[in-house]
Amino acid sequence: MNLLFLMTDQHRVDTLGCYGNAHVDTPNLDRLAATGTRFDRCYTPTAICTPARASLLTGQAPFRHRLLANQERNVGYLEDLAEDAFTFPDALRQRDYQLGLVGKWHVGTHRTAASFGFEGPPLPGWHNPVDHPDYLAYLAERGLPPYRISDRIRGTTPNGNPGNLLAARLHQPVEATFEHYLATRAIEHLERYAATGRPFFLATHFFGPHLPYLLPDAYFDRYDPDLVELPASIAETFDGKPQVQRNYSAHWTFDSMPLEVTRKLIAVYWGYVSLVDEQLGRILDRLDELGLAGDTAVFFTADHGEFTGAHRLHDKGPAMYEDIYRIPGIVRLPGAPPQVRQEFVNLMDCTATILELAGCDPAPAVDGRSLVPLLRGEHPAWAPDMTAEFHGHHFPYPQRMIRDERHKLVVNPESVNELYDLRADPHELRNRYEHPELRPVRRRLMRRLYDLLRERGDNFYHWMTPMYDIGALDHDPSLSVFETEETPR
Structure with a gap:
């Protein structure tokens, strides 16, 4: 079976029509959900790009693969997976799969997507690399204008400096956007793979709708900010909560901007979601035109969510709220019934599912479980809860969560x-x-x-x-040999 894996970055579940948003136009993802399985309780193992993507690649939780932070903010953790780490593309290559990855990689510093057997332009970094030679060549070949922005939106940091860029107006037509470029390159891969007759795994990883939201006028102004209902958690006081959350709110300059700016930011974020949805639609339409839909499993998910003002925060960070841990999860398996599932699932389950659908053993994805029985409408026993972890961003900050x-x-x-x-x-x-x-x-x-x-x-x-209250001990917590049953107390 062919495998098409579509992924976004920092994508809120509640921006999709199929997940209940009545304002944002996402017809292509809504259509995918209507013809496949929509998981309403899909979670990331950690709400930070590199560790989450490494978990997808390996089927291992971050504590196990040990790639714990983004390279750009790394404070001493590993920057690449171990050479002997299991990754699903290694298994797929043994089944003669063609492997393509177009878009965001962000799974290490020195080992690129090509190191793991993926074809595609090397696109490093955390956001659209608008100075990349392949993107510049794409613009030049089509006579399209280069990247240029204005109307920047940013707040003020606690020390009085300008805050991180949150959004800006992009002076390019949609055909020149990095999102359109990525979809075009993905379609080129699809066409080439279709001609070979061999099975393929093709990933298209959009850098958006990660902030800053850099959009042409048609998307920057697509949604009226008056439509935006501010998140209820904007009433956050941080009382009785870790001080780090208040610090992060200041870092992301929330209180330095009026609420009408927050409304505009959310409206622009919605525009970004619609732009990405349209580009995903181009890929899905070409899959149909090539006659591949009946032989191709299609996945859509994100590495984690985004705050966009929730809890008076932006981006993500050391706060394990649903806004950034719950992610979209849609899988269309040929011949499987359309449905909505309530089981707790996560990115590492996608890894195990990819392996099983490719005819590989899913067991090496040790922290995942294949979703194939759920996709086929079966009702196997499933875990009644889920866990997640965090290790830091900007500074070490360990957390564990269960829900x-x-x-x-x-x-x-x-x-x-x-x-x-x-x-x-x-x-x-x-x-x-x-x-x-x-x-x-x-x-x-x-x-x-x-x-x-x-x-x-x-x-x-x-x-x-x-x-903490974990009950009676059944082991020696010192992990020593100093005390045994024969040692007098």
Whole structure:
């Protein structure tokens, strides 16, 4: 079976029509969801680009593959996967798959997509590399104007300097945008692969709708800011929460800009989502025209979400809210029924699914589970909860999270822990970790997280052993030989 993997970066679930947004035009992704499986509880293993993408490549959680931070903000972690790390393209090559990757790579510093067998223009970095020779050649061949922006939107940092660029008006026609360029290159790969008759895996990884949102007029002004209902969590006070969240809000300059600017930023973000959807539609339409749809499984997901003002934050960071951990997850498997699933799934499950659909053993994707039974409409026993982790961005900051049907627990070793009742407080505004009525929930989730981390070999559990209510010990936490059953106490 051919495999088409479509991925965006920093993409909020609630910007898609198929996930309930009544304002944003996403007809192509809505059509994909209507003809495939939409996972309503799809999560990233970590809300940061490089570790999440490395987890997709390996089927391993970040603590296991150890690529824990983006190169641009790395503070001492590894910058490349180990040479002997398992990756799914190695397995697919053994099945004679053609491998293509067009777009964002961001899985290391020295080892590129080509190092793992992927064809495609090498496009490094965290955002559209508008000075890349292949993109410049694309513009020149078509007589299109180069990148130029104006009307920059940014706030002011705590020390009085200009904040990071959040959005700007792009003075190019849509055909000249980096998004159109990526779709064009992907279509060229599709056409070439179709002519060979051999199976293919083709990934198209858009850099958007990651900030800054740089859009032509038609998309920058596509949505009226008056349509934007500000997120309820804009009422965030950070009371009873880790101080780092308040610090991040200041870093992203939220309070230095009026709320009408936030509305405009969200409206521009919506425009970016529509631009990307249109380019995805070009790829999907060409797949149909080439007669490949009946033999091709199509995936759509993102590496993580985006705040866009939620919790008075932008970008992502050391706060494990649904805004950045829940991601879109759509898979269309030929012959499988259209459906919506409520199981907890994640990016590493995509890895195991890719392997199974290619006729490979999914077992090396040790932290994933193949979605094929779910895609076929079956109802196997499935985990009732999910976990995620974070290791830092700009500075080390370890976190672990578990959420189930109703509650979410976040463990922050340097600060206060967090517990949210997602049914009573879906916007995660009230930290109820210390509330006595939720003590049984807290204890249950803490023990469940502790057991899962120990089972997986995630040494974060060592801090939890003496610090939290995890019940009676069944091991020596010193990991020593100083005490045995024969040693007098």
